[in-house]
Amino acid sequence: MAENVIVLGIDPGSVVTGFGVVALENGRMRAVSSGITRVSSERPLSERLQHIHSEVIRQIEAHHPDMVAVEDLFYAKNVKSVLKLGHARGVILLAAAQSGLPVHEYAPRAVKQSVVGSGAASKDQVASMVSRLLGLEQGTLEADEADALAVAVCHIHRMSGAPVR
Amino acid sequence: MAENVIVLGIDPGSVVTGFGVVALENGRMRAVSSGITRVSSERPLSERLQHIHSEVIRQIEAHHPDMVAVEDLFYAKNVKSVLKLGHARGVILLAAAQSGLPVHEYAPRAVKQSVVGSGAASKDQVASMVSRLLGLEQGTLEADEADALAVAVCHIHRMSGAPVR
Numbered sequence: 057m058a059e060n061v062i063v064l065g066i067d068p069g070s071v072v073t074g075f076g077v078v079a080l081e082n083g084r085m086r087a088v089s090s091g092i093t094r095v096s097s098e099r100p101l102s103e104r105l106q107h108i109h110s111e112v113i114r115q116i117e118a119h120h121p122d123m124v125a126v127e128d129l130f131y132a133k134n135v136k137s138v139l140k141l142g143h144a145r146g147v148i149l150l151a152a153a154q155s156g157l158p159v160h161e162y163a164p165r166a167v168k169q170s171v172v173g174s175g176a177a178s179k180d181q182v183a184s185m186v187s188r189l190l191g192l193e194q195g196t197l198e199a200d201e202a203d204a205l206a207v208a209v210c211h212i213h214r215m216s217g218a219p220v221r
Numbered sequence: 222m223a224e225n226v227i228v229l230g231i232d233p234g235s236v237v238t239g240f241g242v243v244a245l246e247n248g249r250m251r252a253v254s255s256g257i258t259r260v261s262s263e264r265p266l267s268e269r270l271q272h273i274h275s276e277v278i279r280q281i282e283a284h285h286p287d288m289v290a291v292e293d294l295f296y297a298k299n300v301k302s303v304l305k306l307g308h309a310r311g312v313i314l315l316a317a318a319q320s321g322l323p324v325h326e327y328a329p330r331a332v333k334q335s336v337v338g339s340g341a342a343s344k345d346q347v348a349s350m351v352s353r354l355l356g357l358e359q360g361t362l363e364a365d366e367a368d369a370l371a372v373a374v375c376h377i378h379r380m381s382g383a384p385v386r
Binding site: 100101102103105106129135138140141142145146147149150152153154159 | 271
């Protein structure tokens with residue numbers, strides 16, 4: 057894959073959502089920006105969704121990604137959590153569609169497999185490997201931030217057909 | 222309750238979403254507008270969510286409701302349906318928040334109880350009672366349209382503290 061691309065990775069949550077922008081330039085990956093946005097679970101749900109939606113739009117306007125990669129959900133969680141996460145994912149997918157960007161979804165297992173080489177990798181292993189792949193200092197990433205970068209890395213791996221270092 | 226209000230009732234669905242605008246004027250309820258919007262389940266989810274979001278915004282701009290009443294979900298459904306419905310509800314709550322409107326949520330049982338007088342009422346009983354309460358011809362409402370009008374009627378009943386005819 058010769059082309060250069062920018063991928064916005066998102067780890068959706070109803071309280072904390074992680075963002076990670078990864079660029080692939082001349083066959084090398086680089087972390088452009090990453091972070092988390094938190095909104096108190098005591099705020100009304102509609103307000104929290106507005107916050108998440110605005111933050112996705114802001115990330116897209118700031119970094120001009122070519123596509124969005126979003127972590128899929130565990131279906132095993134309890135129904136109430138799934139419903140809440142569904143609301144958050146809904147406004148994230150909406151923001152991507154409104155910005156005309158294609159969305160790619162990856163199950164947590166697929167992300168771990170792609171980044172660490174094992175679908176059963178721990179959160180720490182994912183954060184450590186993401187830092188290594190992107191040349192970031194070890195131990196500096198928030199968990200949800202690392203997960204968002206990981207789903208972006210996973211998408212770049214999938215696009216390229218092989219791990220990119 | 223003396224004030225006149227306009228309530229936009231919404232019955233969310235990932236394929237069919239029902240809308241029903243009910244006005245309370247001088248102590249009497251009136252159906253202002255109602256209908257359904259359908260989007261093929263073969264379209265990408267992000268596109269379907271954009272369609273639902275735009276339609277909610279269009280309803281709000283057309284009818285200037287004072288508040289939005291949304292049907293809550295059955296928690297008993299299978300997790301995959303709950304997740305899909307969660308996405309749809311997410312963009313509906315977002316559209317209401319972006320328009321500065323308060324959102325009130327009612328469980329299907331509460332809506333049936335309020336409109337028919339029994340939480341176990343059938344879909345047909347709800348449609349029939351909604352038609353009667355709003356002076357609409359019997360048998361003309363789509364099921365999701367009737368449910369949307371019913372949740373608006375339920376909210377007006379709750380606001381008034383007593384059934385309004």
